[in-house]
Amino acid sequence: MKIVTFRISSELYGLPVDTVKSIERIQPIRPVPMAPENIVGIMNLRGVVMTVIDLRAMLNMPQSDFTPDTRLLVIKDVSYIVDEAMDVLEADLSHTEMQDEDHPLVEGILQQGDKLIVMIKSESL
Amino acid sequence: MSKEYLSMFIDETREHLQAWSDGMISMEKSGDLTAVATIFRAAHTIKGMAMTMGYKHMGEVTHKAENLLDDLRNNKIKITTPIVDALLHALDMLEMLLDDIESTEEESDRNILPIIDELKAAHEGRDYVSISAPSANHHVEPAAAHDDLPGINDQALIHKVAEKAMEQGYRIYEIVIGFSSDCVMPLARFAQWLQVIDQDSLLHTDPDATILDTGDYSGDITAVIASREDFEAVGEALSSISSEIIVRSISEWTKSEQNTYVKTENLLPKDGHITDDDHVKRVIQQALKQDYRVYEVGVLLAETCQMKSARIFMVFEAIGGQNHLLFTKPHVQLIEKEEMNRDVLFVIWTKEDLTTVQKAIQSISEVDIVELREWVKDGDETLRGPNLAQKSDQQKASTAEKRKMSTVRVDTEKLDDLMNLVSELAIDKTRLERIRTEVPHVGLSETVDHMSRLSSQLQELIMSIRMVPVETVFNRFPRMVRDTSQQLGKEVEFTIIGQDTELDRTVVEEIGDPIMHMLRNSLDHGIESMMQRRASGKPERGHIELRAYAAGNHVFIEVEDDGHGINRDKVFKKALEKGIVSSSEHLTDHQIFQLMFASGFSTADQVSDLSGRGVGLDVVKSKIESLSGKVDVFSEEGKGTKFVIRLPMTLAIMDGLMVKIGDHPYLIPIGSITETGVLRNTQSVNGSEVVIWRNRVVPIVRSRKIFNEPIVSDEGFVVFVNRGDKVVGIVVDELLGQFEVVLKTLDQRLKKIPYFAGATILGDGEVSLIIDANAFID
Numbered sequence: 001m002k003i004v005t006f007r008i009s010s011e012l013y014g015l016p017v018d019t020v021k022s023i024e025r026i027q028p029i030r031p032v033p034m035a036p037e038n039i040v041g042i043m044n045l046r047g048v049v050m051t052v053i054d055l056r057a058m059l060n061m062p063q064s065d066f067t068p069d070t071r072l073l074v075i076k077d078v079s080y081i082v083d084e085a086m087d088v089l090e091a092d093l094s095h096t097e098m099q100d101e102d103h104p105l106v107e108g109i110l111q112q113g114d115k116l117i118v119m120i121k122s123e124s125l
Numbered sequence: 126m127s128k129e130y131l132s133m134f135i136d137e138t139r140e141h142l143q144a145w146s147d148g149m150i151s152m153e154k155s156g157d158l159t160a161v162a163t164i165f166r167a168a169h170t171i172k173g174m175a176m177t178m179g180y181k182h183m184g185e186v187t188h189k190a191e192n193l194l195d196d197l198r199n200n201k202i203k204i205t206t207p208i209v210d211a212l213l214h215a216l217d218m219l220e221m222l223l224d225d226i227e228s229t230e231e232e233s234d235r236n237i238l239p240i241i242d243e244l245k246a247a248h249e250g251r252d253y254v255s256i257s258a259p260s261a262n263h264h265v266e267p268a269a270a271h272d273d274l275p276g277i278n279d280q281a282l283i284h285k286v287a288e289k290a291m292e293q294g295y296r297i298y299e300i301v302i303g304f305s306s307d308c309v310m311p312l313a314r315f316a317q318w319l320q321v322i323d324q325d326s327l328l329h330t331d332p333d334a335t336i337l338d339t340g341d342y343s344g345d346i347t348a349v350i351a352s353r354e355d356f357e358a359v360g361e362a363l364s365s366i367s368s369e370i371i372v373r374s375i376s377e378w379t380k381s382e383q384n385t386y387v388k389t390e391n392l393l394p395k396d397g398h399i400t401d402d403d404h405v406k407r408v409i410q411q412a413l414k415q416d417y418r419v420y421e422v423g424v425l426l427a428e429t430c431q432m433k434s435a436r437i438f439m440v441f442e443a444i445g446g447q448n449h450l451l452f453t454k455p456h457v458q459l460i461e462k463e464e465m466n467r468d469v470l471f472v473i474w475t476k477e478d479l480t481t482v483q484k485a486i487q488s489i490s491e492v493d494i495v496e497l498r499e500w501v502k503d504g505d506e507t508l509r510g511p512n513l514a515q516k517s518d519q520q521k522a523s524t525a526e527k528r529k530m531s532t533v534r535v536d537t538e539k540l541d542d543l544m545n546l547v548s549e550l551a552i553d554k555t556r557l558e559r560i561r562t563e564v565p566h567v568g569l570s571e572t573v574d575h576m577s578r579l580s581s582q583l584q585e586l587i588m589s590i591r592m593v594p595v596e597t598v599f600n601r602f603p604r605m606v607r608d609t610s611q612q613l614g615k616e617v618e619f620t621i622i623g624q625d626t627e628l629d630r631t632v633v634e635e636i637g638d639p640i641m642h643m644l645r646n647s648l649d650h651g652i653e654s655m656m657q658r659r660a661s662g663k664p665e666r667g668h669i670e671l672r673a674y675a676a677g678n679h680v681f682i683e684v685e686d687d688g689h690g691i692n693r694d695k696v697f698k699k700a701l702e703k704g705i706v707s708s709s710e711h712l713t714d715h716q717i718f719q720l721m722f723a724s725g726f727s728t729a730d731q732v733s734d735l736s737g738r739g740v741g742l743d744v745v746k747s748k749i750e751s752l753s754g755k756v757d758v759f760s761e762e763g764k765g766t767k768f769v770i771r772l773p774m775t776l777a778i779m780d781g782l783m784v785k786i787g788d789h790p791y792l793i794p795i796g797s798i799t800e801t802g803v804l805r806n807t808q809s810v811n812g813s814e815v816v817i818w819r820n821r822v823v824p825i826v827r828s829r830k831i832f833n834e835p836i837v838s839d840e841g842f843v844v845f846v847n848r849g850d851k852v853v854g855i856v857v858d859e860l861l862g863q864f865e866v867v868l869k870t871l872d873q874r875l876k877k878i879p880y881f882a883g884a885t886i887l888g889d890g891e892v893s894l895i896i897d898a899n900a901f902i903d
Contacts, residue, residue, distance in 0.1 A: 030789060030892045033832035034878050042875070042884055044892045047549035049884045051872035078872065 001093050003110075005086040005117055006073065008056055009064075012086065012117045014110060016093075019122040021074040023085045026066050040081065045074070055080045058105060075125050093119070134178050135227050141167040142223065145216055150603045153209045158198055164212070165194040171219065173316025180232045183222050189244040190215045196248065210611075211247035215240050283329045283349060287378060290328075290351040297328070297378040298352060298359055303345040303371045305461045314369050315346060326351045345373060360448045371458055405452045405472065412451070412474040413502045419451070419474045420444070420482055421509060423496030426467040430491040434463045440492055443485035445475040468495070537630065540591055547583050548867040548886065554580045555888030592627035592774075595673045595682070598637040599624045602644060602671060609648050616666045617652055626673040628680050632752055632772055636682065639745040639756075643684040643768045644669065646742065651688030651766050661763065663687065679796075680774050685767040691760035693717050716850055718758045722746040750899075753779075753796075753882075755848075779868050781895065783861035784844060787834035790861060790893045792885060797898035799845040804856055807839075816854055818845060825854040826901050831880065846898035853902045868895065 002017040024045065029052050031041040038057035042049050052072065056063060069084040089112060096108035096119050107119040145167040152160035168191040175183035190212060196202045218240045225233035287297045302318065304311040319327060329349040352359055360375055409419050424440060426433050437460050441447050450457065452472040455465045475482065479499060486494055499510040557573045599621050610617040628636075652658075652667035659665055672683040693714055700706045700720040712720075722742045749756045754772040773779060773796070781792035782801070800818075807814050807825065814825045825843060829836050843854040866885035875881065882897035 028891055030884075030894070032875055032878065032881070032894060033834075034880065035875055039874060042871070042892050042894075044552075044886045044890055047545050047552070047886065049869040049871070049886065049892055051875060 001091060002088055003091045003093075003117070003119070004073070004088055006071070006082040007084040007086055008059065008082055009061055012115055013082070014089075014091070014117040014119045015073070015075070015122055017088055019075055019125075021076075024072040024074060024079065026070045026072060026081070043079070045079065048077075050074070050077065050079050052079045052081060055082055059103060075122065078125070080125065091117070130178070131226070131230060134174055135223060138171055138174060138183075138219075138223055141171050142216065142220055145171075145212075146604065149209065149213060149216065150607070152204065153607070156204050158200075161194060161198045161204075165191065165198055168194055169319075170313065170317055174313040177311075177313045180222070180226065182232055182235065182237050183219060183226075186215050186218055186222070186237050186240055186244075189241050189248075193244055193248045202248070202250070205247070205250075207243075207247040211240075211243045213608075215244055286328050287349070287351070291378075295326075295351040295353055296355070297349060298356070298375055299347065299349050299378060300359075300375050301345055301347050301373040303373050303458075305369045305371055305458075311369075318370055349378075357448075371461060373458075408451050409472065409474075409500050410502075413500065417474040417476060418478070419472060419500040420479070421470070421472045421496065421498040421500060422482075422486065422494065423468060423470045424486065425493045425495045426469075427491040427493070428467065430467070432463075433465065433467070434460050436489065436492055437469050439489045440469075440486055441471070441473070443489060444473050444477070444482055449473050449475055470496070472500070537591075540587065544587050544591075544867070547580065547587055550580050551584060551867075552886055552888060552890050556890065559889070588629075591629050591631075593630045593633050594625050594627050595633060595636070595680075596624040598633055598640065599671065599673070601637070602640070605641065606644060606648065606669065609645060610652075610667075613648060614654070615648065615652050616655060617648060618666050618668045619671070620668070621671045623673040626675055626680055628772065628774060632680075632754075635748065635752055636770070636772070639748045639770065640671070640682060640684065642742070642745050643770075644671065646768075647684055647686040647688065647766065651686040651690075653689050657689070661689075675774065680772050682770040682772065683767055685765060687765040690762040690764055690766055691718055691721070691758070692762060696720055713850065715759075718760055721758065722756065753794075755796075779895075780863065780865050782844065783864050783893070784842070784857040785859035785861055786828045786832055786857050790887070790891075791828075791857075792864065792866060792893055792895045793844055793846065793855070793898060794882070794895065795863065797846045797848065799847045799852060801842060801844050801860060804839070804841040804843050816843065818843075818852070818854065821852065823852050823854050825856055827856045829856070829858075831901075846901060848899060848902050851902050853898075855896075855898070855901050866893075866895070 003014040004017050004020050004023070005012055005014045007013070027043045027045065029041040029043045032039065035041070038054050040052040040054050043052055044050075054063070055073075064083070066081075067083070071082055071085040072079040073082055073085070074080075091110060091112055093110065096110045098108045099106075105121055105124050107121045110117045110119050145164050148160040148164040148167065151157055152164065168187045172184055172187035172191055175181075175187060193202075193208065193212070197204060197208070202208070218235070218237060222232065222235060222237075225231075225235065291297060302315075304314065327348060327350050331347040332344075350359075354362070356375065356377065360372070412419050422440075422444075424437070426436055430436055438447065441450060447457070450471055450473050453460065454470045459465055460469065477485070479497075483494065483497060486492060501510050554573075554577050557576065561570050561573050602621070603619055606617060606619040647669050652669070653661070653663075655665045658667065667687060669684065669686045672681075672685070674681055697706070697712070697717050697720070700717070700723065701708055703723070705720055705723045706712070722745070746756050749770055749772070752772055754770055757769045757771070758766065759769065760766040780795040782795060782798055783790050783792050785791075802818070804816075804825075807816055809815070810822065814827070815822050816825055817823075823845065827836060828834075841856050841858050842860050843856055844860075845852055845854050847853075864887075866887070868883045869885055870876075870883050871881060879900040880897060881894050883895045884892050885895055887893050
């Protein structure tokens with residue numbers, strides 16, 4: 001199965017390729033007062049008003065500024081901010097290893113060559 | 126009858142039932158005999174089709190109704206309320222029977238006896254007493270159902286009748302009709318046919334009525350009819366009924382010297398070649414004498430043509446109709462059966478000139494004219510003119526140009542998508558307009574101007590496509606008002622005004638129930654009983670008016686009655702009991718009336734059949750508000766009550782005032798804004814900030830505070846928003862101007878925040894939140 005890999009901080013994450021509609025550059029985001037904490041705001045993606053969610057916040061990581069590498073993953077009509085979009089890889093998901101201390105968003109760890117990829121549970125997004 | 130015709134039967138019957146239903150309302154209102162005729166026709170056709178399909182119950186009910194209607198239209202009996210009721214009940218029964226047939230494909234054994242009895246009673250002018258002890262397995266005797274069809278079989282008798290008719294100036298025609306091979310329900314078609322020629326004028330059929338009534342016959346039928354019309358008119362009437370009926374021959378009876386009846390030869394053209402001594406030529410001569418123009422036309426169908434006969438009949442219709450045909454090759458019956466090649470030759474008479482005929486044929490797709498001649502009179506000779514069919518490339522192009530259907534059905538989702546795309550275009554347009562100011566270039570400037578115009582036209586067009594008249598929902602109310610008022614024993618006149626008013630289709634779909642509710646409310650609580658009305662010097666008949674009209678960007682729908690109005694004190698007392706208000710509150714009349722929209726409110730002294738069902742005006746209110754509308758009530762005691770619904774003409778586009786709060790723009794819908802002003806002279810009352818505005822103490826809300834922005838200065842503007850009489854001032858940093866925007870909904874996660882109604886994309890591509898003023902008022 002093909003997976004999209006992306007980077008948040010120094011860690012590598014992965015999602016099945018068919019769950020990601022598109023990968024976009026960062027756009028101006030309009031904050032929404034009183035919105036839940038992990039919602040950054042809303043933005044205009046080709047005429048559609050789309051909610052933008054900070055994946056960092058969801059993974060309990062500290063906030064950081066946007067860089068030229070910052071990307072948005074569009075999943076189910078919502079955009080998720082990641083630090084950098086990496087590759088699309090062919091991976092065998094049956095090798096994903098579960099870990100006890102896993103975050104509810106994390107499916108498990110997948111070893112791909114010398115890289116460790118944290119697989120995200122797409123259904124929890 | 127095979128099941129494959131079932132859906133056809135169901136569709137057609139539904140149509141006729143609808144015509145019946147529509148006719149009922151106008152009949153009752155105006156006593157209009159044309160409406161009676163319409164219902165009669167509908168009933169007659171339903172009877173024919175039902176009998177053919179073997180649905181005895183339907184047949185029986187329509188048959189009885191038809192008898193009644195027949196006497197009505199012949200003025201033998203007068204329209205009375207029992208008759209109208211009986212016909213409506215029959216209609217309901219037929220609808221139920223049809224529903225059953227639709228779901229089970231079989232006729233159910235519903236008990237139709239009460240309906241039959243009611244129709245009979247109404248017909249005979251008796252009062253119908255409902256007897257509710259029916260046997261479920263009631264059998265209908267089909268044979269008895271047809272005592273009214275004329276069936277004179279004695280030849281001498283027919284002649285006698287014919288003679289009488291001729292003495293009175295009638296002409297007697299003998300007509301042979303057949304059915305096309307694809308005719309699904311020949312006898313239903315025959316019933317339709319009989320209707321057109323008017324049953325009373327039918328002297329004889331062969332085979333006779335008893336055989337035809339079995340519904341099991343599809344051969345040719347010979348009918349003898351009496352008519353005052355000449356051959357042409359009869360022919361025209363007969364062939365216009367259905368393409369599934371083929372008039373094989375028409376001949377007229379004439380009296381010979383021996384006082385016997387002889388048939389003239391068939392007046393219809395025969396198949397064959399046009400020769401000098403052919404009767405076709407004589408007919409042509411005849412037509413020319415009468416100053417008709419006669420054309421000989423040869424057409425060639427495109428190879429790809431799928432429905433050859435349909436195309437050819439379109440050609441005939443375009444020129445003058447089938448009954449103007451003098452000759453066809455191949456024979457018209459073969460054309461009907463699609464037994465032909467791609468070319469067809471025909472001679473037709475018409476009053477039209479050559480170019481009109483040519484254009485008419487060219488407007489039909491997949492048809493090419495290869496020959497077009499006009500027959501002309503030259504002295505005593507009748508001659509064929511030269512072939513006028515010119516085949517230029519231009520003509521080819523115009524024939525190839527296909528005539529499209531005048532309407533198409535489109536998925537509303539596609540309309541929404543289109544709407545989105547156009548609003549994106551509008552955004553790009555604004556961007557371009559900005560670029561133009563930076564890059565001076567004449568060409569660019571002109572193009573941008575043009576594009577701006579086009580994009581606003583596009584937007585208007587799409588909005589108009591989404592609009593539908595409110596008529597589609599208003600249609601069902603006359604019947605409902607009639608039934609309800611009868612149920613309540615009240616007499617009510619119901620008028621509808623402005624049913625052409627258009628609204629966005631999503632809104633139209635939703636307003637049916639709220640309006641129904643308000644109408645019921647007026648009928649139940651508004652209009653008094655007849656006795657009460659008499660006592661208060663009002664006309665016994667109450668009046669309810671349903672109005673729709675557009676004003677600005679809104680559509681107003683009003684339900685007004687001339688009933689006893691709303692009792693202010695009663696409403697207030699009730700509201701106190703229900704704990705909706707506290708006794709200390711001082712309310713205006715208008716505010717008190719608004720209390721009726723609070724949930725769980727009902728003031729009727731008696732719980733009638735209609736009210737007391739746990740739903741009330743609060744349902745109306747929440748529904749209308751969900752459509753971004755407002756509902757209001759005005760009343761004068763003793764005079765009447767008026768409900769007013771205000772709806773945005775479209776849900777998608779709204780007008781708003783753009784304001785700045787902190788670093789961000791927000792849009793406040795114009796509809797909820799009363800006034801704007803500069804923030805000054807704030808005072809504190811009980812710890813909350815207020816301003817004096819138009820001699821009123823109005824609370825103000827600091828939007829910065831609510832939106833968690835630091836309050837840095839005391840300067841700003843106030844936007845006064847209202848709901849009913851309640852006014853609140855929202856303090857904002859700046860007023861940016863009025864904008865028309867396309868409303869976009871927010872994600873589920875953000876919908877929970879009460880302060881926002883949605884979002885929109887601005888001209889510069891940035892998004893802005895749309896404020897829901899109601900949240901500030903509450």
